[in-house]
Structures are given as C-alpha cells and as structure tokens.
Amino acid sequence: MIDPGRNDPESSGESLPLGHDSQQRHPVDLIAEDFAMRIRRGETPDIESIAASHPEHADKLRQMLPSIEAMEKLNFGGTRRDISATTTGALSADDDLSFHCFIAPETIGDFRIVRQIARGGMGVVYEAVQESLGRHVALKVMSWRAADHPSHRQRFQREAEAIAGLHHTNIVSVYGVGQQDDLLFYAMHLVDGVSLADLLAGTGPDIGVDLQNDRQTAAWIATIADALEYAHGQGVLHRDIKPANLMVDRDHHVWLTDFGLAADPSSDRFTQTGEIVGTLRYMAPEQLKGRLDVRSDVYCLGLTLYELLTGRAAIQGTPAELLSAENRRRIAPPRSLRASIPGDLQTIVMKAVSEDPTHRYATAGEFRDDLRRYLAGRPIAARRVGAMERSWRWAKRNPGIASLSGTVLVLLLSVITLLSVINRSRTRSLTAIGKAYDQAAENLRQRSAALDEAERARESAVRERSRAETNLTLALSAFQEIVDNVAGRTGVAESVWESVGDDLMRDADSGATLGDDDVQLMENLLQFFEKFADENATDLRMPAADARRSIGDILFRLGRPDEARESYDQAWQIYSQLRGEDEGDAVDPTVPVESPIAVAWGQMRVAAALRRPSDVRAWLQRCRQWCFDGQDKPATSDLTFLWAKSLRLAGSLTLSTEWMTGMRPSTNGSGPGPDSLLARLMGESRRRGPNRAVAQYRWHQQCSREAIQWLEVLLETDPQRKVYAQTLAAAHQDIARQGRTRRDEAESAKHHRDEAIRILDDLSKRFPEDPDIQYQFADTLASAAIGDTPPVAFSRASDDLRQSIRLANELVRKYPDSAEYQSLQASVQMKLAISQYAAGRGDRAQDMIDESLVTQRRIVQQHPDVPMFRVALAQSLWSMADLQRRQRKPVDALRSINEAIETLESDQGGRFGKVRQAYLNQLRQRRQGIQNALRPGPLRDSSGSDASADADKAATP
Numbered sequence: 042m043i044d045p046g047r048n049d050p051e052s053s054g055e056s057l058p059l060g061h062d063s064q065q066r067h068p069v070d071l072i073a074e075d076f077a078m079r080i081r082r083g084e085t086p087d088i089e090s091i092a093a094s095h096p097e098h099a100d101k102l103r104q105m106l107p108s109i110e111a112m113e114k115l116n117f118g119g120t121r122r123d124i125s126a127t128t129t130g131a132l133s134a135d136d137d138l139s140f141h142c143f144i145a146p147e148t149i150g151d152f153r154i155v156r157q158i159a160r161g162g163m164g165v166v167y168e169a170v171q172e173s174l175g176r177h178v179a180l181k182v183m184s185w186r187a188a189d190h191p192s193h194r195q196r197f198q199r200e201a202e203a204i205a206g207l208h209h210t211n212i213v214s215v216y217g218v219g220q221q222d223d224l225l226f227y228a229m230h231l232v233d234g235v236s237l238a239d240l241l242a243g244t245g246p247d248i249g250v251d252l253q254n255d256r257q258t259a260a261w262i263a264t265i266a267d268a269l270e271y272a273h274g275q276g277v278l279h280r281d282i283k284p285a286n287l288m289v290d291r292d293h294h295v296w297l298t299d300f301g302l303a304a305d306p307s308s309d310r311f312t313q314t315g316e317i318v319g320t321l322r323y324m325a326p327e328q329l330k331g332r333l334d335v336r337s338d339v340y341c342l343g344l345t346l347y348e349l350l351t352g353r354a355a356i357q358g359t360p361a362e363l364l365s366a367e368n369r370r371r372i373a374p375p376r377s378l379r380a381s382i383p384g385d386l387q388t389i390v391m392k393a394v395s396e397d398p399t400h401r402y403a404t405a406g407e408f409r410d411d412l413r414r415y416l417a418g419r420p421i422a423a424r425r426v427g428a429m430e431r432s433w434r435w436a437k438r439n440p441g442i443a444s445l446s447g448t449v450l451v452l453l454l455s456v457i458t459l460l461s462v463i464n465r466s467r468t469r470s471l472t473a474i475g476k477a478y479d480q481a482a483e484n485l486r487q488r489s490a491a492l493d494e495a496e497r498a499r500e501s502a503v504r505e506r507s508r509a510e511t512n513l514t515l516a517l518s519a520f521q522e523i524v525d526n527v528a529g530r531t532g533v534a535e536s537v538w539e540s541v542g543d544d545l546m547r548d549a550d551s552g553a554t555l556g557d558d559d560v561q562l563m564e565n566l567l568q569f570f571e572k573f574a575d576e577n578a579t580d581l582r583m584p585a586a587d588a589r590r591s592i593g594d595i596l597f598r599l600g601r602p603d604e605a606r607e608s609y610d611q612a613w614q615i616y617s618q619l620r621g622e623d624e625g626d627a628v629d630p631t632v633p634v635e636s637p638i639a640v641a642w643g644q645m646r647v648a649a650a651l652r653r654p655s656d657v658r659a660w661l662q663r664c665r666q667w668c669f670d671g672q673d674k675p676a677t678s679d680l681t682f683l684w685a686k687s688l689r690l691a692g693s694l695t696l697s698t699e700w701m702t703g704m705r706p707s708t709n710g711s712g713p714g715p716d717s718l719l720a721r722l723m724g725e726s727r728r729r730g731p732n733r734a735v736a737q738y739r740w741h742q743q744c745s746r747e748a749i750q751w752l753e754v755l756l757e758t759d760p761q762r763k764v765y766a767q768t769l770a771a772a773h774q775d776i777a778r779q780g781r782t783r784r785d786e787a788e789s790a791k792h793h794r795d796e797a798i799r800i801l802d803d804l805s806k807r808f809p810e811d812p813d814i815q816y817q818f819a820d821t822l823a824s825a826a827i828g829d830t831p832p833v834a835f836s837r838a839s840d841d842l843r844q845s846i847r848l849a850n851e852l853v854r855k856y857p858d859s860a861e862y863q864s865l866q867a868s869v870q871m872k873l874a875i876s877q878y879a880a881g882r883g884d885r886a887q888d889m890i891d892e893s894l895v896t897q898r899r900i901v902q903q904h905p906d907v908p909m910f911r912v913a914l915a916q917s918l919w920s921m922a923d924l925q926r927r928q929r930k931p932v933d934a935l936r937s938i939n940e941a942i943e944t945l946e947s948d949q950g951g952r953f954g955k956v957r958q959a960y961l962n963q964l965r966q967r968r969q970g971i972q973n974a975l976r977p978g979p980l981r982d983s984s985g986s987d988a989s990a991d992a993d994k995a996a997t998p
Contacts, residue, residue, distance in 0.1 A: 067359065067361065068095070068098060069098050069101055069102065069105070069361055070359055070360075070361045072091065072095060072098070072102060073105060073106065073109055073361050076091065076106055076109060076110075077109055080109075080110060088102070088103065088106045088107065088110070089103075091106065092106075101365075104364075104365070105361060105364050105365075108329060108364050109364075111331070148172075149169070149180065149182065149219075149221050149224060149226055150219050150221050150226070151171055151172050151173050152169040152170065152171055152172070152178065152180050152226075152228065153169060153170045153172055154167050154168075154169050154180070155167065155168040155169055155170060155177070156168050158179065163183060163184065163193065163196065163197055163200075164181055164182050164183040164184045164197070165181075165182050165184065166179055166180070166181050166182075167179070167180045167181075167182065168180075168231060169228070171216070171228065177231045178216060178228040178229060178230070178231050179213070179228070179229045179230065179231045179232070180226055180227075180228050180229075181226060181227055181228075181229065182224055182225070182226040183197045183224065183225040183226065194225065197225055198218075198225070200227075200300045201215055201218045201227040202218075203277045203300045204227075204229065204300050205218070205227075206275060206277070207271065207272055207275055207277065207300075209267075209268050209271045209272070211264050211265065211267065211268040211294075211295060211296055211297055212268050212271070212272065212296070212297050213229045213230045213232065213296055213297070213298050214229065214230045215227055215228070215229050216228040216229065216230070232288050232290050232296050232298070233290055233291055234248060234288050234289050234290035234291055234294075234296070235248055235288065235289060236284065236285050236286070236287065236288050236289075237261075237284035237285070237287045237288070237289065237345070237349065238283070238284040238285040240252060240284075240289070241284055241348065241349070241352065248289065248290070248291045248293070249291075249293075250289060250293060252349060252352070255350060255381075255382060255383060255386060256416060257293075258346065258349045258350060259346070259386060259412050259415060259416055260412075260416060261287075261289070261295040261349075262342060262345065262346045262349070262408075262412060263408075263409045263412035263413055263416065264295050265282075265287060265295060265297055265342060265345075266339075266342060266405045266406070266408045266409035266412065267405075267406070267409045268297045269282070269297070269335075269338050269339075269342065269405035270404060270405040270406035270409060272297075273335045273338070273404065273405060277300070278333065278334070278335065278337070278338060279297070279300060279338050279341075280328075280333065280337070280338070281299060281320055281323075281341070282323065282338055282341035282342045282345060283320050283322075283323040283341065283344075283345060284345055284348060284349070285299075286298050286299040287345065321360065321363045321364070322344075322354055322356055322363055323341045323344050323345070323356075324337075324341070325337040325340035325341065325398070326340075326369050326396050327398060328340075329364065334398070335403075335404055335405060336398040336401045336402070336403065336404075337398075338405060339393055339401050339402050339404070339405055339408050340393065340394055340395075340398075340401060342393065342405070342408065343390055343392075343393025343394040343401075343408070344356070344394055346389075346390055346393065347372070347375055347390050347394060350375050350379065350382050350386070350390065351375050351378040351379055351382075352378075352379070353378065355372050355373075355394060356368055356369060356372065369396055370396055372391075372394055374387055374391060375387045375390055375391075383415070385415050385421050386415055388421065388423045388424065389408075389411050389412060389415060389421060389423050391423075392411075392423040393408055402423075407422070410422070411423055582615050582618070582619060583615075583619060583632065585615065586611075586612045586615035586616050586619070586636065587612075587636065589608050589609075589611045589612040589615070590608070590609065590612040590636065590639060590640050590643065592608045593605045593606075593608035593609040593612065593640070593643050593647075594643060596608055597643065597646060597647060597650070602647045602650045602651050603651070605643065605647050606644065606647045606651075609640050609643050609644050609647065612640050613637060613640045613641075613644075616632060616636055616637040616640065617637070619632045620632050620637065634667050634668070634680065634683065635683065637667055638664055638667055638668070638683050638687065641660045641661075641663050641664045641667075641687070642660075642664075642686075642687065642690055644656070644660045645657050645660045645661065645687075645690055645691060645694065646690075646694070648660065649694040654737055657691060657694055658691075658740070661687060661688070661691045661744070664683070664684065664687040665684065665687075667683075668680045668681070668683050668684040668687070669684070678755060678758060678759065681751055681754070681755055682752075682755060682764075682765065682768075684751060685748045685751035685752045685755065685768065685772075686748075686768060688744045688745070688747050688748035688751065688772075689744070689745065689748040689752075689768060689771060689772045689775065691741065691744040692741050692742065692743075692744035692745030692746075692748060692772065692775050692776070692779075693741075693745070693771075693775045694741065738779070741779065742776060742779055745772050745775045745776045745779070746776065748768075748772045749769060749772045749773065749776075752765055752768055752769040752772060753769065756769065763804055763807070763808060763811070763814065766800050766803070766804050767801075767804065767813075767814065767817060769800055770796075770797040770800040770801045770804070770817065770821065771797070771817070773793040773794070773796045773797035773800070774793070774794065774797040774821050774824065776789070776790065776793040777790045777791070777793040777794035777797060777824075778790075778824070780793065794821075794824075797821050798818075798821055798822060798841070801814065801817055801818035801821055802818065804818070805818045805848070812852060812855070812856065812862075815848050815851065815852055816848075816852060816861075816862065816865065818845075818848055819844075819845045819846075819848035819849045819852070819865060819869065820845075820865060822841040822842065822844055822845035822848070823841070823842060823845040823849075823865070823868065823869045823872060839873065839876045839877070842869060842872055842873040842876055843873065845869045845873075846866070846869045846870060846873055849862065849865050849866035849869050850866060852865070852866070853866050860900050860903065860904055860907075860910070863896055863899075863900055864897070864900055864910060864913055866896065867892075867893040867894075867896040867897045867900070867913070867917070868893070868913060868917070870889045870890075870892060870893035870896075871889075871890060871893040871894075871917045871920060871921075873886075873889060874886040874887070874889035874890045874893065875920060875924060877889070878924055890917075890921055890924075893917060894914070894917060894918070894921070897910070897913055897914040897917055898914060900913075900914075901914050901944065911944050911945055911947075912945070912960070914941075914944050915941040915942075915944045915945050915960070915964070916941075918937045918938070918940050918941035918944065919937070919938065919941050919964065919967070921934075921937045922934040922935075922937035922938045922941070922967070922971070925937060926971060926974075931971050931974055931975050932975070934971050935968065935971050935972065935975075938964060938967055938968040938971060939968065941964050942961060942964050942965065942968065945960065945961050945964070946961065
C-alpha cells in the first residue's frame with residue numbers, strides 16, 4: 042500500500058533509533074549532538090568558540106556545524122526531521138506529542154478510516170474508503186501540531202497540488218483535497234504493494250520480486266526516471282528520491298510517492314540558497330549546500346539504483362560523516378561489491394552519482410534512455426571515466442597536492458632541460474672534433490646511402506608483393522563464398538522423384554535451384570576467375586585448385602559436364618603436384634586428402650552423367666589409392682570414412698547409369714505412366730547386352746555393400762558419430778532402391794530399407810532437434826514407390842507414410858520458409874492420400890490431396906525459376922488424374938492432366954531438355970486417352986453433371 046512518509050530513520054520527519062553508546066561514539070559526533078541540543082533550547086552557540094575549544098577537530102567542526110545549524114533552524118521541533126535528530130538519535134518532547142499523540146476520527150469528510158498505514162513528520166497516512174464512490178484510497182492527514190505553522194500548511198498544500206498536477210502512470214494520483222475542522226487531508230491512489238526499502242530490508246509482504254534480477258531493477262529505475270522526467274517537465278522537483286518513496290505493487294508495477302518536499306525549480310519561494318531539505322543519506326552534494334536542480338533528483342535516483350543492485354547504501358557512515366563531502370567522493374563501484382553486475386550497468390550508475398553535477402545525466406530522461414539502451418542490448422551513451430579525466434578531477438578535489446605535484450613536475454622538466462643544454466654543448470664539442478673525420482667518411486656514407494636505397498626498394502617490392510598476395514587471397518575468399526553459396530543449395534527430396542525416375546531427377550536437377558540470374562552470375566565469375574587464377578597459378582596453386590574444383594561443381598550443377606570434367610582435371614593436376622604424385626614434385630604436407638578425393642567424387646558424377654561407367658570405376662580406384670596410401674587399409678578413421686563415402690557414391694550412381702542398359706522395367710508392365718517413361722525414353726539403341734548390364738549392376742551393388750561394411754566398422758569404434766550412421770542409412774537405402782528395379786531382389790530391398798529406417802529411427806530419437814536427420818528419416822520412410830503398385834502394397838506402406846508426414850509436418854512447423862521441407866510434406870501427403878484410396882478409406886484422402894496441391898502450387902509460384910518444383914506439381918496432378926480416372930470421373934481427370942501440362946509448358950527456362958519434352962508428350966498421350974474414353978457414352982464428373990458435354994471444353998489447357 043502507499044507508503045509516503047514512512048518511519049525512515051533518515052527521512053525528514055523521523056529520528057534514528059535510540060540507545061547509541063556515547064562512549065563508543067566519535068568526539069565530533071558528541072560535540073555535534075551538544076551543539077544541536079543547545080540550539081533546540083533556544084541558545085545561540087558560537088561556532089568559532091567551539092572550534093577553538095577543540096583544536097584537534099577544528100577544521101571538521103567548522104565544516105559541519107554550519108550545516109547542523111541550518112538544519113536545526115529549518116523547522117521547529119521535529120515535524121520535519123532536522124539534523125540534530127539525525128545526529129543525536131533523539132526527539133524533542135514537542136515532537137513526540139505531535140507525532141505520536143495524533144488520533145484520527147473514524148470518518149473524515151467522505152472518507153471512513155480503515156487502518157493506519159504509516160506516520161511521517163507532516164502527518165499520518167491511512168487506508169480509507171470513500172463512501173460516495175465505494176473505493177479504497179490512501180488518505181494523508183496533516184497532524185494538528187504541523188498545521189499550526191503556516192509554512193507547514195503551505196508545504197502540505199504544495200505536496201497535494203504537486204501530485205494533483207501530475208498525470209503519469211507511475212506517479213500516485215491525487216483524487217481530492219479537503220479540510221474538516223482543523224484537519225487538512227488529501228486522498229490518493231492506494232497502492233497494494235511494498236516499498237523498495239522494505240524489499241531491501243526483507244520486511245513487508247512477499248509479492249514475488251527477485252532483487253537479484255538486475256534487468257528488472259534497471260527497468261524499474263528507468264520507469265521512475267521517466268516519471269521524474271515528466272514531473273520535471275511539469276515544473277516539479279521531488280527532492281527526496283530514496284527506496285522508501287518507491288513502491289512496487291503485486292503486479293510488479295513501480296510507483297513514485299511522497300512529494301512532500303517537492304518544489305518548483307524555477308521558484309525560490311520555498312527553498313532558498315542555504316536551506317537543506319531531503320534525506321541526508323540520499324542527498325546530492327550540492328543539496329547539502331542548499332543548491333539543487335533536476336540533476337539532484339538524478340543523483341538520488343542513481344543512489345537508489347546502486348543500493349538495489351548491491352544491497353547496501355552507496356554512502357555509509359555516521360550521521361556526522363554523511364555531511365562530509367569527501368564521503369560522497371569515495372563511492373565504491375558496484376562491481377566491487379557484487380561482481381555479477383554488468384559493466385554497462387555499473388557505468389550508468391557511476392555517471393548518475395557523479396559528484397560534479399555537470400558529469401551526471403543532464404536530465405532524468407537521459408538517465409532513462411541510457412537504461413533502456415542497456416535493457417535493449419544497445420550501446421549506452423555513458424562512458425567509463427578515463428585516466429586523464431580521473432587525474433583532472435583529482436586535481437580539482439585536491440588543489441594543494443596538485444599544485445605541489447605540478448611544481449615538482451616543473452622542477453623536473455627544468456632539470457631535464459638543463460641537462461639537455463649541457464649535453465648539447467658537449468655534442469657540439471664532439472662535432473667539432475669529428476669534422477676531421479667527415480671527409481674521410483663521405484664515401485662511406487654515399488655507399489651506405491646507395492645500399493639503403495637498394496634495401497628500401499627491395500622492402501617496397503616485398504611489401505607490394507605481400508599486398509598483392511593478400512588482395513588475391515581476399516579475392517579468392519570472396520569468390521569461394523559466392524561459389525559455396527550457389528553450389529551448396531539443396532534440391533528436392535529423393536522421395537519426390539520415386540515415381541518420376543532417377544534420370545529425370547539427375548538431368549532436370551542439374552541447375553534445379555539456380556535461377557537465371559544465378560546462372561549469369563556464375564558464367565561471369567567463371568570467365569573472371571579463369572583469367573585471375575591463370576595469372577597467379579604459380580604463386581597460389583592451392584587456392585586456385587580449390588577454386589577450380591568448386592567451378593567444376595558449379596558447371597556440373599549448370600548441366601555442363603564436359604566443361605566440369607576439364608575443371609576437375611585442372612584441379613586434380615594441381616593437387617597431384619602438391620602431393621608429390623609426379624616424380625620430382627615437392628610434397629606439400631598442408632594439402633588435405635579430402636581435396637583430391639572431392640575432385641574424384643565430382644569426376645565420378647560427371648562420368649555417370651556422360652554414360653562412362655569405366656571412368657566411374659577408374660576414379661573410384663584413385664580414391665582408394667589416396668585413402669589406402671599403399672597399405673592394406675586406411676590408416677585413420679577419417680580416411681576410412683572418406684573411402685566408405687566414395688564407395689557409397691559409386692554404388693548410388695547405378696540409379697543413373699542403369700537406365701542406359703534398359704535394366705529398369707516398368708513395375709507392372711501397364712501402359713504409359715511415370716515409371717515406364719524413362720525406360721522408353723532412353724530407347725533400345727542404348728542397350729549393350731544383358732550380361733554387361735548385369736555385371737555393371739552387380740558392381741554398383743557391391744560398392745554399396747562394401748560401403749556398408751566399412752561404415753559398420755567405423756560405428757563399432759565410434760558409435761556416437763551421427764554422420765557415420767546417417768551415411769550407413771543412406772547406403773542401405775541405395776541398395777533398397779537398386780533392388781526395387783529387380784523383382785528377384787524384392788526381399789533384399791525390403792531388408793535394406795527396413796535397416797535404413799531402423800538406423801534413422803534411432804538417430805531421430807537421439808537427435809530430435811537435428812533437421813537434417815529428421816528430413817532424411819521422413820524422406821526414407823516415404824521413398825517406397827507408389828506409382829501403379831497394387832493396393833495391398835499401399836496398405837503396408839501407410840504406417841510409414843503416416844510417420845513420414847508427421848516428421849515432415851514438424852519440419853515445416855519449425856522451418857516454415859523452407860521450400861524443400863514443404864515439397865517433401867506435399868509429396869508425402871499425396872502418397873498417403875493415394876494409399877488411403879487404395880485401402881478403401883477415401884473420406885479424408887481428398888482433403889489431403891487438395892492440401893498437397895495447394896502447397897505445391899504455392900511453392901511453384903514462390904520459386905518460378907526452380908523447374909523441379911514444377912515437375913513435382915505435374916507429377917502430383919498426374920497421379921490425381923489417374924485416381925480420378927479409376928473413380929470414373931474423366932472430366933475431373935482431364936482437368937488435372939491439363940493443369941499438369943500447363944505447369945510444365947509455362948516454364949520458359951528450357952533447362953529440362955529432352956526429358957521435359959518427353960514428359961510433356963506422355964502427359965498429352967494420357968490426355969488423349971482420357972478424351973477417347975469420354976466419347977462412347979455419357980459419364981459423370983464429380984459434380985454429377987454430364988461429362989461428355991464438358992469433354993471438349995476441358996480438353997483445351
């Protein structure tokens with residue numbers, strides 16, 4: 042509840058606790074107590090006489106007693122606490138009567154008294170109920186004794202007026218002012234909370250506040266600074282900021298209370314120069330001298346922040362010591378009391394409590410803004426005091442010592458100057474003696490100058506060379522970043538293309554995620570870098586080789602395998618020279634084996650793309666030579682892993698090369714469809730005999746099996762390496778996909794697919810936050826061919842598809858901007874819907890199909906330059922058309938086929954080549970078949986209308 046005028050031992054209306062042991066007190070404290078008591082009895086003690094009587098303390102007494110005299114004369118008795126009460130710890134008899142004997146009536150005006158909240162020098166604060174409105178308020182009533190003095194009545198009235206004129210969310214509001222008989226009172230907003238002083242002392246109700254939370258503390262003080270800035274803008278100084286006058290309610294909303302000492306900074310009506318008001322421990326240095334402005338409130342608020350952060354008052358000592366200006370210069374940095382306080386927050390505090398007002402924040406608003414910068418994590422305006430500024434401030438505080446130090450410095454400089462003059466004189470003498478040798482040394486100097494010039498020229502050349510190499514390295518680094526950014530973009534999930542065919546994926550995905558602008562950029566960079574690398578190849582062979590390898594990667598992605606092979610050859614030649622492969626080459630031990638092996642991988646992909654299986658085997662053999670290095674096995678686990686990855690790559694390339702041998706038959710021999718498309722596309726002319734095809738297939742399969750063996754060995758030695766397990770799962774999945782092309786290996790394919798799922802299931806549980814693992818798991822679960830598979834197979838696959846869609850949905854939820862994850866989600870939705878129809882559960886399937894198509898259409902719209910997204914959408918529309926045809930909805934099927942054709946025809950990039958055209962031809966044949974089926978008789982579409990009547994209209998895309 043609101044707590045203005047609490048019994049604070051340093052507030053202007055209360056005393057210190059009684060019972061101080063005078064025998065343990067400082068003599069100056071006892072003299073000050075006696076001085077204050079004499080003034081209170083009406084005497085006028087002479088300060089000089091007292092100082093002369095105690096010469097050992099004369100200086101301190103002359104400094105302290107005038108302030109005590111001013112405070113004693115400020116008010117009568119103890120209505121406002123004076124310096125004698127602070128110093129002696131006693132109250133006068135009159136003060137006791139006025140302070141403790143005041144008894145309020147049960148009602149005051151419209152207010153019914155509930156209970157007393159607090160007492161202060163000027164009056165008492167009650168919780169009361171305003172009968173007319175039925176609301177609880179805080180009612181501050183001026184004591185009878187204080188009301189007898191016009192100045193106190195004015196001050197009480199001023200407090201009410203000051204608060205009433207302020208309308209701020211963090212300043213208690215005044216509801217009204219009134220008088221009943223001789224009682225002056227005003228009603229304020231009642232705050233249900235506790236003061237910061239009680240929080241520091243550990244008293245009061247528990248409202249769930251943690252004072253160790255520095256950010257919360259800083260936010261509170263920033264809020265109060267905002268309230269002070271508003272009050273200052275309204276012409277009101279608070280003059281008594283301290284923890285006791287700041288309250289926190291149960292919602293942790295902070296309030297500024299007790300404007301009993303408020304004043305207009307532009308007016309001298311209530312506070313004249315020399316008058317001292319406020320709480321001694323929280324007074325600014327200039328406030329002790331009766332001079333104050335808005336920066337004085339900033340100082341008090343800074344002391345309050347200090348105390349909240351450290352748990353102790355910034356200024357310590359006896360009441361007499363609190364009057365010492367020196368005591369305010371020795372404020373210890375907060376971090377010396379609690380090291381966990383942030384450095385920026387300490388800087389803000391120390392600026393706010395600077396002794397010199399000009400070094401503080403000029404306004405409370407600046408204080409507030411710096412705290413908010415700290416809370417927002419932005420650079421603060423305050424800066425730590427440097428050594429020069431600390432020295433200057435020290436000199437201002439200690440002019441005597443500074444003057445003496447300056448004198449010593451001047452004397453020291455004079456001595457140095459004198460010694461310099463003497464030394465110069467001696468030097469001239471030596472110079473005169475050395476003239477005899479000058480002529481003889483002239484030739485030597487000329488030769489030395491010539492040598493120096495030559496050395497400078499050499500050093501300049503070295504610097505220029507170093508600068509050129511540095512610039513070249515930076516250029517290479519920038520180029521590599523661009524290359525990595527473009528070459529590292531991912532494509533579309535493998536499960537999306539299960540029913541399209543792997544050659545389509547390989548041919549169309551060559552530049553799948555590269556837009557037209559990317560292609561143009563890479564072509565320009567290639568021309569620039571080829572010239573750049575050629576000019577510097579002898580100096581920077583390693584960066585040039587790395588760049589050429591990356592260029593090969595990009596060229597392959599751009600669908601230019603012949604050029605990619607040339608770039609790979611150049612990189613391989615440089616790596617071989619650096620590794621000492623050729624006779625007479627010096628070996629560079631800094632060349633990592635991963636670099637040439639990465640080139641070999643690129644060459645293997647190029648060989649597969651160019652239909653050169655013998656080259657694939659040759660490059661795999663080179664990988665083996667690098668990894669085994671003449672031994673019977675790789676020497677390290679890293680080399681073993683590189684070899685296993687090489688084998689896995691070679692095995693996976695059968696998915697591209699097997700098409701040219703005609704080994705992949707249609708899944709059921711039925712008419713035109715996605716699975717039979719590429720087998721016919723490659724044509725009979727590419728067949729080279731079944732024996733050779735089988736041998737090639739077996740070689741690729743053996744590569745995958747050997748990769749699995751090496752990976753299992755690696756996992757036995759280090760079972761925690763998730764990349765080993767991921768690669769092992771991929772190798773199993775390769776064999777599973779290979780086996781699906783041959784009916785006699787269906788059981789083996791199922792075994793390897795189940796093993797891949799088991800490994801990925803374990804990984805997904807161990808690393809639930811790894812999106813790559815979750816993506817690979819979802820892709821593997823969904824990778825079973827759906828196409829024209831019999832209905833019973835759909836039923837078996839439904840569980841895996843449901844788990845796959847759950848994983849895909851979670852990836853899309855976490856990464857909503859990833860088109861790759863959205864494409865996987867849509868593909869799995871379509872497969873799951875088809876499996877539901879096959880199992881006779883089509884009630885939810887149509888919604889899933891619609892949702893999948895909406896997602897894929899959105900992806901195509903957002904990524905118009907990525908042709909593979911168009912292929913995925915066209916494939917889904919084709920699948921839906923086949924489903925609609927089987928449901929005897931030919932008009933709907935015709936619409937779906939037309940949209941699939943439009944989707945592919947609208948791509949103007951032309952990077953599909955013959956595969957795109959063949960795919961379009963198959964779609965058009967399917968459309969013709971549906972149109973022919975419509976002609977014999979009327980059929981119904983999904984709406985129940987005559988399908989034949991709409992056939993011609995739907996036939997035109």
